[in-house]
Structures are given as C-alpha cells and as structure tokens.
Amino acid sequence: MNNLLEVNNVSKNFGNFSALTNVSLNIPKNSIFGLLGPNGAGKTTLIRIINQITFPDSGNVMFDGELLEPNHVKFIGYLPEERGLYKSMRVSEQALYLAQLKGLSFLEAKKQLKYWFEKLEISDWWDKKVQELSKGMAQKIQFVVTVMHRPKLLIFDEPFSGFDPINANVIKDEILQLREEGATIIFSTHRMESVESLCDNIALIDKSQKILDGRLSEIKRKHKTNSFEVGLITKQKTALKKLISKRFDVTNADFKSLEDNLKLNIKLGLNDSSDELLSFLCQNSSVNHFKELIPDINDIFIQTVNNN
Amino acid sequence: MNHLSLIIKREYFAKVKNKSFILMTFLSPLIMAGLMALIVYLTSLNNEKERIISVLDETGFLNDALISTKYTTYNFLEGIELQSAKIITNDNAYYGLLYIPDLPLDLVSEKIKFFSKDTPSLTFVNNLESKIESRLKEIKLENSGVDLSKIENAKTYVNLNQESFQGIKTSKVSSFMKLAFGLASGYLLFMFIIIYGNLIMRSVIEEKTSRIIEVIVSSVKPIKLMLGKIFGTSLAGITQFAIWVILLGVLLIISSQFFGFDVFTTPQQDVVTEVMNNKINNSELQAFINDFRSLPILNLIIAFILFFICGYLLYSSMYAAIGAAVDNETDSQQFILPIIMPLILAIYVGGFTVLEDPHGPVSIIFSYIPFTSPVVMLMRIPFGVPLWEQILSLIILVITFMVIVWLAAKIYRVGILMYGKKPSYKDLLKWMRY
Numbered sequence: 001m002n003n004l005l006e007v008n009n010v011s012k013n014f015g016n017f018s019a020l021t022n023v024s025l026n027i028p029k030n031s032i033f034g035l036l037g038p039n040g041a042g043k044t045t046l047i048r049i050i051n052q053i054t055f056p057d058s059g060n061v062m063f064d065g066e067l068l069e070p071n072h073v074k075f076i077g078y079l080p081e082e083r084g085l086y087k088s089m090r091v092s093e094q095a096l097y098l099a100q101l102k103g104l105s106f107l108e109a110k111k112q113l114k115y116w117f118e119k120l121e122i123s124d125w126w127d128k129k130v131q132e133l134s135k136g137m138a139q140k141i142q143f144v145v146t147v148m149h150r151p152k153l154l155i156f157d158e159p160f161s162g163f164d165p166i167n168a169n170v171i172k173d174e175i176l177q178l179r180e181e182g183a184t185i186i187f188s189t190h191r192m193e194s195v196e197s198l199c200d201n202i203a204l205i206d207k208s209q210k211i212l213d214g215r216l217s218e219i220k221r222k223h224k225t226n227s228f229e230v231g232l233i234t235k236q237k238t239a240l241k242k243l244i245s246k247r248f249d250v251t252n253a254d255f256k257s258l259e260d261n262l263k264l265n266i267k268l269g270l271n272d273s274s275d276e277l278l279s280f281l282c283q284n285s286s287v288n289h290f291k292e293l294i295p296d297i298n299d300i301f302i303q304t305v306n307n308n
Numbered sequence: 309m310n311h312l313s314l315i316i317k318r319e320y321f322a323k324v325k326n327k328s329f330i331l332m333t334f335l336s337p338l339i340m341a342g343l344m345a346l347i348v349y350l351t352s353l354n355n356e357k358e359r360i361i362s363v364l365d366e367t368g369f370l371n372d373a374l375i376s377t378k379y380t381t382y383n384f385l386e387g388i389e390l391q392s393a394k395i396i397t398n399d400n401a402y403y404g405l406l407y408i409p410d411l412p413l414d415l416v417s418e419k420i421k422f423f424s425k426d427t428p429s430l431t432f433v434n435n436l437e438s439k440i441e442s443r444l445k446e447i448k449l450e451n452s453g454v455d456l457s458k459i460e461n462a463k464t465y466v467n468l469n470q471e472s473f474q475g476i477k478t479s480k481v482s483s484f485m486k487l488a489f490g491l492a493s494g495y496l497l498f499m500f501i502i503i504y505g506n507l508i509m510r511s512v513i514e515e516k517t518s519r520i521i522e523v524i525v526s527s528v529k530p531i532k533l534m535l536g537k538i539f540g541t542s543l544a545g546i547t548q549f550a551i552w553v554i555l556l557g558v559l560l561i562i563s564s565q566f567f568g569f570d571v572f573t574t575p576q577q578d579v580v581t582e583v584m585n586n587k588i589n590n591s592e593l594q595a596f597i598n599d600f601r602s603l604p605i606l607n608l609i610i611a612f613i614l615f616f617i618c619g620y621l622l623y624s625s626m627y628a629a630i631g632a633a634v635d636n637e638t639d640s641q642q643f644i645l646p647i648i649m650p651l652i653l654a655i656y657v658g659g660f661t662v663l664e665d666p667h668g669p670v671s672i673i674f675s676y677i678p679f680t681s682p683v684v685m686l687m688r689i690p691f692g693v694p695l696w697e698q699i700l701s702l703i704i705l706v707i708t709f710m711v712i713v714w715l716a717a718k719i720y721r722v723g724i725l726m727y728g729k730k731p732s733y734k735d736l737l738k739w740m741r742y
Contacts, residue, residue: 015738051526053725070529078526082727084519089322097318101311101527145523 003062004029004153004184005050010059012045019045021208022059027153027186027201032179034199034216035188036297038305041205043188044081047155050186051078064152074103077151081158081188083142087131094130095145102149112148120144120170135162143171147178154178155186160194172198192298204301206308216297223295223303226268229253230281231261231289240285247280248272259288311528312536319511319540324547333548334555341559359403359432364393366410373443374406394423404428406436413451417444487663490687493612494658497619497683498651504545504620505627505647508537509640512631512724521724530724531717534632538624604692611689611698618702619682622709623647629716632723633739639730654680658687666691676701678708715740 007025011018020042027033037043048054050061052070061068063075086094092113099109117123120140130138139162147154156175160168175198179185187199195202195216203213212219230253234240240262244250249267257263262285268277274292281287295303323329360381363374374382383402385393390407397405404424411419420440422428446456512534515521524533630643657680662671666688675685675693681701689698722739723731731739 048725053522053525073527076526078523080519080522080526082519082522084523086322086514086520087518088326097314098523098527100314101524142523 002028004064005186006062007046007050008060008062010046010049010056010061012042012049012054012056018208020049020056023205023208023210024059025203025210025213027184029184030179030182031200032175032185032187032198034195034202035186035205036190036195036202036301037205042208043205044157046205047078047080047157047186047188050153050155051076074149075152076155077102077146077149077153078155079142079146079157079159081161083139085130085138085141085145088129090126091128091130091133091141092126095141095148098145099148102151104149109148112150113144116144116148120174136164136167139163140167140171143174147174151183153184153186155188157188158190159187160189160191192296192301196297202297204304206305209308211308212300212304219300220294220297223300225293225295226272227293228266228268228274228277229255229289229291229293230264230266230287231255231257231259232264232281232285233259233261233288234285237262243284244281248277255289257289261288263289265293311532312539315528315533315536316540316543319537320543322511323507323541323544329544329548333551337552337555337559341556344560360400362393362397362402362405363408364388364390364405365408367408367413367416369413369416369447370408370440370443373439397423398425413444413448417441486690489608489690490658490662493616493686494655494683497616497686498655500545500549500616501620501623501651502648504541505624507545508541508624509627509631510637511537511541512628512720513634513637513640516632516635516724516727525721525724530721531713534625534628534717534720535713538621538628542620542624604689607695607698608689612686614702615682615686615705618705618709622678622682622705622712623651625709625713625716629719629723632720633726633731633736634723635727635730650677650679651683654683658684662687662691667693672697676704678705681705 003026005025005027007023007027010020010023012020023042023046025033025046035043035046045054049056050068052068052073063072066072085091089097095113096106096109099112100106104112114123117126122137122140125133125137125141130141133141143159146156154175159171159175163171172194175185175187187195189195199216201213201215202219204211214222232240241250241264244264244266248269251265251267253263253265255263266277268274278287278290281290358379358381360383362383362385363370364385365371371384376382385396388396393405393407396402404422407421407423408416409419409421417440422433422436449456449459515524626647627644630640630647633643634640654674657670657674661668661674662684665671671684671688674680675688675697682705685693685698685701718740719736729735
C-alpha cells in the first residue's frame with residue numbers, strides 16, 4: 001500500500017449547495033501533498049471529512065488501507081485555519097489536555113511536550129496563560145499541539161499565517177523533518193512559493209471539483225510551453241532579432257542583466273530541440289543568458305482556475 | 309482516561325479555578341447573609357421605635373380600649389379643643405393624634421380621625437382600627453343588653469382533623485410543609501437551570517470565539533464534548549451550591565452572635581410562636597411530627613433526584629445548542645426566551661394550580677408535559693401521586709431528553725463550525741437535517 005490516504009468519489013452537499021462533487025485523491029505515504037484551490041472551493045470541507053468532523057454524503061475515505069473510522073483520529077494531527085486556544089488556561093495544561101484527547105497518556109504527553117518545547121526553545125512559556133502570549137507565540141504552541149502525538153498524517157491549513165519570516169522558516173524546517181521521520185503531510189495554503197518549495201504532489205480543487213492533480217514536477221512539465229529566455233550580446237540587435245524570427249517564434253523579454261544585451265523569449269516548434277536553438281544562437285551571436293521558462297505554480301493555478 | 313472524563317475534568321476545573329466564579333462562590337453568601345441580617349436588624353429597629361399617640365376622646369368610649377404597651381404610649385388629652393390638641397401633639401413631636409368627636413354611638417364610627425405628620429404604616433392603622441372597632445362593638449352589644457361573658461364562652465374554634473381513607477392523618481400544617489417542599493424544589497430546579505444553563509452556553513460560545521473548537525472536534529465527537537461540558541459545568545454548579553449552603557449556614561450563626569440577637573426568632577416569629585402556643589395544643593404538635601414522618605420521604609428524595617437531573621439535563625442541552633448556534637451572548641436572547649417560557653409557566657402552574665388542586669386536570673397535564681413536568685411533578689409529589697404516574701412522567705421526560713440531546717447535538721455539530729452569521733430558526737431546522 002503506497003497511499004496513506006485514499007479519497008474515493010467523495011461528494012458532500014449542504015442543502016442545495018454542493019461543497020464537493022465526486023472528488024478522488026490519492027496521497028502517497030511519506031510525501032507532502034499540497035491541497036490548493038480558491039476560497040470556497042471545498043478544501044476545508046474535504047479536510048473536515050478526513051478529520052471526521054463532517055461526513056460525506058457519498059464516497060469513502062481509506063486510511064492506511066482501512067475504511068476511515070473514529071479510532072484513526074489519534075493517527076491524524078490537524079492544524080485548522082480557524083484556530084485558537086483556551087485563553088485563560090495555562091499553555092502546558094491545555095497542550096497536555098489536547099494531547100490526551102488524541103490518546104496519549106498523561107506521562108507520555110508530558111514527555112513529548114517537554115521535547116518540543118526544548119526543541120523550539122519555548123520552555124519558559126510552560127506556565128504562561130495563552131492570553132499573555134503574542135499571536136505568533138500562540139501559533140507555535142498550536143503547531144506543537146498538532147504534532148506532539150506523532151501522527152502518521154498531518155494536515156496543515158495555512159500553517160505559516162501569523163509567523164514572521166524567521167519563525168515561518170523554523171516551522172517549515174520542522175515540517176520537512178517530520179516528513180523525513182515518516183509522516184505524510186497534507187498542506188493547504190494560498191502561498192504558492194511555499195507550495196513550490198515543499199510539495200511533492202498537489203491537487204487543485206475549484207467549485208467543488210478536483211480539476212488537476214499529480215506530481216508537482218509532472219504538472220509543471222505538462223504546463224511548460226517549450227519556451228526559453230535568452231540574452232544575446234550583439235552590436236546589431238534589430239538585425240539579429242529579425243534573423244531569429246525567421247526560424248523561431250520570438251517575443252521581447254524583460255529580465256535583469258549586467259550587460260546591455262538583446263533579451264528575447266523564444267518559443268520552440270514541436271520538432272525543435274533546445275540544442276538546435278542554442279547552436280543556432282551561438283552561430284549568430286554570443287549567448288550570456290539561456291534559461292528554460294518553467295511555469296510556476298502560481299501561473300498554473302490561475303490559468304487552470306480561469307479555464308475552469 | 310477516556311475522552312468524556314477528560315472533558316468533564318477540564319470543564320470542571322476551568323469553571324472552579326475561574327476568578328469570577330470563586331469570587332461569586334464566596335461573596336454571594338456573604339452578601340446574602342449581610343442583607344438578611346440587615347433586614348432583620350432594620351425590622352427590629354422599626355418595631356422597637358417608641359411611639360406616643362395623643363388621644364382626644366370626646367366620647368370616653370375608648371378609655372379602657374387603648375392600653376399603653378412597651379413601644380406605644382397613649383396619652384389621653386382631656387378638656388381641650390381639637391385645635392390645641394393638634395398643636396400639643398405637633399409641638400411634642402408625638403407620632404399622631406387620634407380624635408373621636410362627641411357624637412352618638414351609631415354615628416361616631418364614621419367620623420373618627422387620625423392626624424399625623426407622616427403617613428402611618430398600614431399595620432399600625434389596621435391595629436388601631438381593630439382596637440376601636442372591637443371596643444365600639446362591645447359597647448353596642450352591652451347597650452342592647454347582651455352579656456359579654458356569654459359571648460366569650462360561646463367562642464368556638466374548629467380545626468378539621470383530616471384523614472385519608474387509608475387512615476393517613478394530615479393537617480393544614482402538613483399541607484404547608486408539602487407546599488414548602490414543592491415550592492423549594494421547583495424553585496431550586498428553576499434557579500439551577502437558569503444559572504448553570506447560562507454558564508454552559510457561555511462556555512460553548514467561548515470555545516467558538518477562541519476558535520479552539522475545530523481542534524477539539526478533530527479529536528472527539530461533538531456530542532461527547534457537549535455532554536462533557538454539561539456534566540462538568542453541573543458538577544461545578546453543585547460544588548458552588550454546596551459551598552453556598554454551608555457558608556450561608558455558618559454566616560447566619562456568626563451574624564446572629566455578632567448582632568446580639570437571635571436571627572431565628574425575629575419579632576415576627578415571636579408572634580408566630582405566640583399564636584402557635586395559643587392555638588396548637590400538644591396533640592397537634594404530635595400530629596405535626598406525625599405528618600412529617602408520614603410524608604413519602606424516600607419517594608420524595610428519589611423523585612427529586614431523578615426529576616431534577618433529567619429536567620436539568622433537558623434544559624442544559626438546549627442551552628448548549630444555543631451556545632453553538634450563536635457567536636456571542638447578545639445574539640442568544642431570541643433563542644433563550646422560548647426556553648425560559650415553559651419554565652416560567654411551570655413555576656406559575658406549580659405555584660398556583662398545583663397548590664390549589666394538586667390532582668386537578670391542569671396539574672396532571674402539566675406534570676406529564678416534559679418541559680414542565682420536572683417542576684410541576686416535584687410540586688405534586690408531596691401531596692401523594694401514584695407511583696405509576698411518576699414513572700410514566702419520568703419515562704416521557706427521559707425520552708424527550710434523549711430526543712432533545714440528539715437534536716441539540718446536531719445543531720451543536722453544525723453550529724460550532726459556523727461563524728459570522730446569526731442563524732434563524734429556519735437555519736436551525738436545516739442543521740438538524742444535515
């Protein structure tokens with residue numbers, strides 16, 4: 001069994017509003033899975049179904065080869081987007097309480113909590129009340145609460161909101177390390193740069209339907225337009241551009257460089273290879289910039305959603 | 309430890325450790341005892357005030373009727389005009405002037421006047437009136453040749469010795485005792501529901517506003533969270549109540565020592581004791597004790613516990629559902645009113661109809677309707693309700709309780725994850741079907 005979680009044809013309606021329509025997803029073990037989609041697409045509903053907070057009208061969810069059931073709750077850690085803590089309760093007390101609700105014994109919970117507090121260097125918050133903490137500090141506690149029972153599946157909904165760049169990085173490293181240690185992670189966010197740097201697989205949900213999914217690298221490959229960004233050093237810019245236009249599809253490009261060079265985006269035809277382009281350019285000028293234009297996930301997101 | 313006991317524990321300690329809860333627990337009995345002591349003190353002060361009343365009796369009818377007591381002195385003025393009598397009374401700062409004009413016996417009763425600076429108290433006026441009335445009546449009777457001693461001898465008091473066909477003796481006193489038990493348990497339930505139902509609701513709202521709810525329901529089922537909250541808060545409530553009862557008792561004893569009088573024998577009680585001594589002879593006291601013994605004590609205690617718990621749980625689960633449906637306490641008002649209404653109705657039905665006729669149709673019907681039955685049935689039971697009626701009423705209550713908890717849990721499950729919009733009743737119905 002390579003998938004930790006399989007979502008099979010899940011549909012969910014709230015009255016006349018359909019939140020999910022026939023959504024199927026496979027989430028491979030030990031990977032980071034990006035769950036993307038515009039606001040109101042149905043991501044939160046799907047996450048709540050995986051957490052057994054709501055239940056699907058049809059379809060099912062398999063967890064580690066078994067039909068999802070209440071006992072699986074202790075193997076899942078969930079950091080919701082709408083999150084908070086009891087304001088007048090001590091940090092340690094409520095972390096221990098929440099960990100015990102996830103099935104940890106009191107002693108085990110205490111051990112784990114100490115481990116994480118030392119790891120994140122927040123041990124002196126132990127006896128503080130949440131209302132004394134800043135928003136970022138409270139977010140850190142919530143992260144610890146999510147991971148301290150060592151779940152097989154971690155679900156993070158906008159985990160970086162409320163963090164400064166330094167702390168966001170700390171959390172990012174922790175997430176990566178959790179994957180190293182064997183956890184599977186579902187990651188829902190609107191920050192495309194963190195999707196880019198973290199996710200192995202993604203799925204895009206829009207208007208209650210899944211419109212795209214797969215390995216991030218493959219999706220990118222599928223969406224690439226076979227275009228290259230080049231910088232050429234030449235004395236006759238206009239003549240050179242004309243020459244290249246005869247052979248390839250050329251538009252002006254804009255990027256930063258130290259030289260005053262001719263900047264072009266060149267799109268290859270179906271039968272052209274990048275080697276051909278490069279040797280053609282070398283014959284006619286001196287090349288000081290050559291880069292394949294890979295669509296970033298942001299473009300793919302916008303493009304796919306708009307097409308839908 | 310399982311989820312439910314964990315939640316109960318947390319809810320209990322969250323309430324009990326809360327500063328305002330602690331403050332309320334220890335301050336309320338202090339305030340109450342203080343108020344009670346103050347009222348008792350002021351009452352005694354009022355009664356001990358010495359009053360001097362000038363009496364200008366131009367007829368001489370009242371000479372023997374008005375006898376000065378410790379606190380009230382009658383100062384008879386003679387041979388002066390009303391005008392100068394008024395001046396004397398006012399100058400000496402007497403309490404007032406009673407004026408009986410010189411008129412024939414059958415006309416004078418209409419013309420008697422009382423002058424005073426302030427409006428005299430109703431009790432005082434009644435007291436004075438009855439004294440004058442009885443004196444004038446006596447004179448009239450004597451004038452028509454009636455022997456007063458014969459009338460005195462002819463006075464008869466009747467006190468029916470009540471007994472059921474099974475031979476169980478009761479009396480008016482025992483009716484009062486039943487009434488007291490019924491009212492006390494009904495009001496206790498009412499207070500408990502209002503105070504701690506609200507507390508449950510607020511604690512649900514707190515979880516919503518602090519946004520911790522989604523983290524928790526990803527670990528436990530919402531119905532467990534709801535029940536845990538209800539039980540935890542109720543235990544905290546019972547703790548608070550117990551502390552109140554104990555503290556109030558202790559404080560009453562202390563304050564009675566401190567103020568130098570016995571709070572258990574207020575002036576009013578003196579009167580009551582006096583009346584009791586006069587009217588209730590020894591055999592009746594014996595009957596009173598018998599009445600107490602013959603009350604279905606075991607039945608009362610068991611019924612009280614069962615109806616109290618079921619009634620309280622029924623209402624508190626509705627409070628929890630309301631808390632889940634709204635975002636803040638102001639929005640909760642429109643939903644609370646329909647819950648309070650049957651409760652108030654129960655208290656009214658209990659307070660009037662049941663005491664008037666504990667086994668009449670209205671009493672019986674309301675002791676079956678689950679929203680009023682805890683209060684009404686508890687008030688009826690001291691008057692003797694067949695066991696099958698109690699059990700039937702309890703079964704209806706328990707079934708309703710389970711249905712309501714089930715529905716409340718549905719509202720709760722959806723409501724806790726809804727933010728922003730204030731729901732309508734239509735929304736609540738929709739949530740129940742999700």
